[in-house]
Amino acid sequence: MAADSYDAIVVGGGHNGLVAAAYLAKTGAKTLVLEARATTGGAATTEAPWPDAPEFRVTRLSYVMSLLPPTIMNDLQLERHGYKIFPMGPYYQAFPEGGSLTLYEEDSQRAYDEIAKWSKRDADAYPKWNAWLGGLADVLGPLLLTVPPALGSRKPRDLAATLRLAWRHRGLDVRTVADVTRLMTMSIADLLDDWFESPQIKGALAVNGVIGTWAGPQEPGTAYVMAHHSIGDVGDGRLGSWGFPEGGMGAVADAIASSARANGVTIRTGAPVAKITVAPGSGRATGVVLANGEELRAKVVVTSLHPKTAFLDHVGRENLPSDFASDIEHWKTRSGVVKINLALAELPNFTANPGTNLQEHHTGSVEMAPSMEYIERAFIDAREGRPALRPFSDGVIPTAFDRTLSPEGTHIMSLFTQWVPSEWASEPHADELEKYADRVIDTYNEVAPNFKGAILHRDVVGPYEMEQDYGLIGGNIFHGELSLEQLFHMRPAPGFADYRTPVPGLYNASSATHAGGGVCGIPGMQAAKAAIADRRKTARARRK
Ligand SMILES: Cc1cc2nc3c(=O)[nH]c(=O)nc-3n(C[C@H](O)[C@H](O)[C@H](O)COP(=O)(O)OP(=O)(O)OC[C@H]3O[C@@H](n4cnc5c(N)ncnc54)[C@H](O)[C@@H]3O)c2cc1C
Numbered sequence: 001m002a003a004d005s006y007d008a009i010v011v012g013g014g015h016n017g018l019v020a021a022a023y024l025a026k027t028g029a030k031t032l033v034l035e036a037r038a039t040t041g042g043a044a045t046t047e048a049p050w051p052d053a054p055e056f057r058v059t060r061l062s063y064v065m066s067l068l069p070p071t072i073m074n075d076l077q078l079e080r081h082g083y084k085i086f087p088m089g090p091y092y093q094a095f096p097e098g099g100s101l102t103l104y105e106e107d108s109q110r111a112y113d114e115i116a117k118w119s120k121r122d123a124d125a126y127p128k129w130n131a132w133l134g135g136l137a138d139v140l141g142p143l144l145l146t147v148p149p150a151l152g153s154r155k156p157r158d159l160a161a162t163l164r165l166a167w168r169h170r171g172l173d174v175r176t177v178a179d180v181t182r183l184m185t186m187s188i189a190d191l192l193d194d195w196f197e198s199p200q201i202k203g204a205l206a207v208n209g210v211i212g213t214w215a216g217p218q219e220p221g222t223a224y225v226m227a228h229h230s231i232g233d234v235g236d237g238r239l240g241s242w243g244f245p246e247g248g249m250g251a252v253a254d255a256i257a258s259s260a261r262a263n264g265v266t267i268r269t270g271a272p273v274a275k276i277t278v279a280p281g282s283g284r285a286t287g288v289v290l291a292n293g294e295e296l297r298a299k300v301v302v303t304s305l306h307p308k309t310a311f312l313d314h315v316g317r318e319n320l321p322s323d324f325a326s327d328i329e330h331w332k333t334r335s336g337v338v339k340i341n342l343a344l345a346e347l348p349n350f351t352a353n354p355g356t357n358l359q360e361h362h363t364g365s366v367e368m369a370p371s372m373e374y375i376e377r378a379f380i381d382a383r384e385g386r387p388a389l390r391p392f393s394d395g396v397i398p399t400a401f402d403r404t405l406s407p408e409g410t411h412i413m414s415l416f417t418q419w420v421p422s423e424w425a426s427e428p429h430a431d432e433l434e435k436y437a438d439r440v441i442d443t444y445n446e447v448a449p450n451f452k453g454a455i456l457h458r459d460v461v462g463p464y465e466m467e468q469d470y471g472l473i474g475g476n477i478f479h480g481e482l483s484l485e486q487l488f489h490m491r492p493a494p495g496f497a498d499y500r501t502p503v504p505g506l507y508n509a510s511s512a513t514h515a516g517g518g519v520c521g522i523p524g525m526q527a528a529k530a531a532i533a534d535r536r537k538t539a540r541a542r543r544k
Contacts, residue, residue, distance in 0.1 A: 009298040014042025017304035019524030025263035036272035046250030058341035059248035067520035081258040085243035086401035089363025094447035100352035119198035148497035199371035214334035216379030285505035327493035333474035336419035348448035368393040382419035425463035478517025
């Protein structure tokens with residue numbers, strides 16, 4: 001095989017690209033990963049953003065793990081390659097009007113006592129809610145590892161896949177199907193109104209419904225987003241609880257990269273791809289051209305990039321069926337997320353739970369989502385074209401466990417905040433982002449008065465930077481919204497949710513496929529499996 005020729009080329013060295021490459025190489029394929037940036041990991045990255053303080057490292061974009069299936073961990077032996085998770089502590093919200101709520105997942109009596117401070121009725125409802133949600137998450141979970149069938153297709157293979165899916169769910173009763181329907185169609189606000197009365201509990205439980213979405217809690221479909229984040233088992237064993245990877249999210253990508261290299265993968269960084277080449281006659285993918293003009297050939301190409309980049313820029317409309325090109329053009333990819341990373345001289349000292357010594361409430365999510373109305377207001381501001389006056393924030397302090405990220409006595413705090421207008425992905429808005437970050441910090445300062453004074457350094461990453469530096473078009477954290485019309489057999493386009501594309505030999509491992517986003521590796525694994533299955537089928541056909 002020529003030096004510039006490979007069995008498989010993977011475009012993009014984010015965690016999904018690396019997973020795909022590792023699986024391909026495990027079958028003996030000569031595999032190359034091409035990553036545009038200087039480092040691999042994509043949105044799973046640990047960086048030192050302050051040149052004057054390189055001893056502080058932040059998990060710059062994504063910040064907690066949950067959906068990585070045991071199958072991938074075991075197949076790629078990730079623990080042997082350095083993957084280590086610290087389970088997260090409880091959910092904590094200190095309220096501007098006084099008091100706090102700490103939700104202990106593992107201790108039902110403590111959870112009861114905490115909720116009863118706000119509403120005895122809600123404390124009674126909470127275990128029933130957890131059981132109800134757990135039951136539904138167990139139905140939805142295994143769907144994450146299911147390759148979506150091409151619904152509506154009459155090809156025998158597609159009909160068989162649709163029937164297999166229906167057969168697997170034959171045990172569901174009318175009640176469960178109704179509950180799943182509710183979950184898929186309702187807003188998280190309406191759903192929580194059915195279960196709970198106190199604004200404090202509803203605010204806490206609404207958070208997972210709006211993480212990464214261009215939608216407030218009143219929007220239909222947000223109930224599903226909440227359930228997506230509550231899945232505990234994708235069908236191959238319990239997932240680990242939400243947790244912080246030692247070394248930040250970049251360490252997860254490093255473990256996958258190390259496993260890939262051990263299987264023989266070559267990884268080239270600083271190697272942006274400009275084009276995916278397609279044979280004129282067959283329309284088959286033949287390789288890639290790098291931005292520097294270098295041409296590389298491969299029998300299989302896997303792209304893990306945002307679909308607009310992969311298909312509209314790299315493949316080109318002229319090589320795609322017009323329906324598919326139009327579906328990708330209309331792919332919704334807004335978000336309005338701003339990530340704020342802080343280096344702290346000391347832990348926040350909450351008025352409701354005093355002390356700068358490490359306590360349980362510092363070890364989980366340190367939230368700024370005091371009510372559903374508060375979250376909704378933040379979204380309405382952004383939808384009307386203004387950055388939220390009082391942004392919502394999902395905060396974590398990974399250094400409560402992970403002492404590799406900052407010097408002894410200091411801490412890192414990661415704030416995932418929403419929303420700024422989605423149009424901010426097109427322009428930097430640097431000054432306004434700083435003012436927005438000031439307001440986020442002010443909201444925490446109201447409940448922990450030492451907060452502002454404890455900040456040593458801060459790093460604000462808005463949608464423009466996410467798009468320009470990380471390839472997250474529109475600033476969307478999942479390569480495309482998790483809205484109902486973009487899920488399962490529609491992700492990223494009807495007829496192409498099986499990780500294949502209209503271009504034979506080109507596979508899709510992006511977070512814009514089913515089970516993405518999130519740092520779960522499922523798209524990478526499934527795209528590699530599809531490519532491996534097709535190659536085996538072709539080899540069998542040749543032998544006959
Ligand atoms: C702010 C933020 C917070 C998040 N929080 C969480 C979280 O806490 N937990 C969680 O599970 N998920 C979270 N996510 C989502 C998660 O990080 C992503 O869904 C996931 O990392 C995407 O992985 P990927 O490999 O599919 O794509 P990416 O990580 O986007 O990787 C694609 C790679 O392709 C590279 N690339 C781009 N263009 C080219 C080119 N032309 N040539 C070659 N390479 C190219 C990019 O540099 C990148 O490395 C978050 C995301 C963001 C942005």
